[in-house]
Amino acid sequence: MPRMKNMVRLPYQKELALLRKVVDHANPGDAASVVHQMECFGVELGSAGGWAKFAAGSKAQILLLGAAGSGPSPKHVLDIGAYGGGSALHLAMALPGVHVTAVELDPVMVALARCLLGFAGVGDRVRVLPGHTRFRLPGLQGQRFSGIFADVWGAQYADVLALIHRHALLSTGSVLIADNVLRTGAAEFAGRVTGPGFHTVVMPVREVANPEEEDWMTVSVLRDAAAWETSVSEELLELQARSEHLRDEATNEGIAPEEHQDFSERAREVFRKVGIAPVSP
């Protein structure tokens, strides 16, 4: 299978191009124009065969829908995996007056996110914390966010969910939204949020840069915190292991689009077998 192993990629080329696009074409302090330019960038990237990592198009719509359901008077929401600050910006715009805490592993992306959020005029309501969720989420102990958006690799969500529970980050009735559930095989997580602890809807979404590729987002409302750790089937645990393996490959040597597509199809099949499927679009 062809790999991208030997391809020379300049670091952060795409992200710098995104920054340039926004700074050159959006209006400072006008968050809507920043979102618009990010969406345009995603579409242009997609037509050039690239992939935008940020939530745009139908993904952004589900995010906003979920945010709208984050309790009657949300005060503080959490964005896990900030990248360039796109999802944090959507959340800040959809929830006026609400504070957003975003967590991002990559320090360069932290700088980019802070820069774009400041440019958009929401820097006073959004803070971007650098670091891995494993080290950052414990520091948020007991904050009880009205809503949490998680947007990292699917296999990582099991860990993230355990941290959310252990550190009391979500109240009963609050919303947890997760992206990349199908494409990166969020198997253990999907098993848990479709268990008795949550009420969950699986939404089909399209990448703005690759509209032909389906992904799923889950929108879950915490029903019973004590019941979050439901047992997960063997099939899902096996898919979880495959997802972890694919993540290692993606991080180390890159994966070919065909290989990723095969994985998604396999994930869809496993999810179908255990009764996890998206609602009709």
Ligand SMILES: C[S@@+](CC[C@H](N)C(=O)[O-])C[C@H]1O[C@@H](n2cnc3c(N)ncnc32)[C@H](O)[C@@H]1O
């Ligand atoms: C798909 S991008 C997020 C896109 C962003 N939510 C948006 O819609 O604009 C995933 C981001 O998560 C970050 N990330 C991955 N694992 C992480 C972890 N364990 N803790 C914090 N950030 C992480 C990556 O560096 C990357 O920037």
